[in-house]
Amino acid sequence: MKIEKIMLKSVAKSILKYFLFFVLSLLLALTVRLFLFNFYSIPSDSMEPALLPGDFIVADKLTYGARIFTGLKYDSISDPPMVHAPGFRNIRRNDVVVFNFPYRYEWDVIRMSLDKIFVKRCIGLPGDSVSIVDGYYHVAGIAGTLGYIPGQKQLLGNSSTLDPVIMYPAVFDSLNWDIINLGPLYVPAAGDTVELTPENFYIYHKMIVYETNAVVQMKDSLVYINDAVKYNYTFSNNWYFMAGDKVINSQDSRYIGLIPEDYIIGKASFIWKSKDPVTGKYRFKRFLKKVI
Secondary structure, three states, X not given: OHHXXXXXXXXXXXXXXXXXXXXXXXXXXXXXXXXXXXXXXXXXXXXXXXXXXXXXXXXXXXXXXXXXXXXXXXXXXXXXXXXXXXXXXXXXXXXXXEEEEOOOOOOOOOOOEEEEEEEEEEEEOOOOEEEEEOOEEEEOOEOOOOOOXXXXXXXXXXXXXXXHHHHXXXXXXXXXXXXXXXXXXXXXXXXXXXXXXXXXXXXXXXXXXXHHOOOEEEEOOEEEEOOEEEOEEEOOOOEEEEEXXXXXXXXXXXXXXXXXXXXXXXXXXXXXXXXXXXXXXXXXXXXXXXXX
């Protein structure tokens, strides 16, 4: 009997030891993915040549600060509640950023899609005024290169052959903008106030609905928020203009609009592995390549 008891205790200790190891490993994995980094695959060519279909990237959450969900509420009129840990620095122009697609159900309402992730290059920061002039990105007061210039040159050279659906983004269809000449488009920062002109209504009404959950409409050139006439609006969120490097084939802020800060997941840091989706062969030269 003593031998059996000793054996049972030994088995119980071993089971407990493995259980604790499993729990600690799971907690460590969750902590890493919540606070440090996560992995994502690249399905399209919209960020060529920086990223190719079949690349698997690491999204660094430390640089901008991890986004932590604090509740499970996730319905048709709200996004999950969250807080942001402090980061090492803010997003910069030309950073390659990982974020949630901003339409969960339909294109009329900005709502976070948890299962649809986009990777684009940041062109406009909160407070910037972004324009596309003859196919090239510009930010007022900024002289440096923005985005992938060869891609913008390619777009300009092929603009005459583009389908009207591609040339004229539906998100700005009331402004007669196209992807060759667009803007100026002001990118709001938290605390910024804009005048609610008819033009600004067309640009910002979905963003105001996102921030307020109010009914926002225009009647006789006047903007109403919950049946009250409003002549200006003060934003509560930071917003960003994102663009793909393959400008001629990228569903980015020209088509989906500006991206709220809460939808930012992290910075695309490096490619941890790459596999050609056609041949199935690994592209070893791309392993551990920094995303720039």
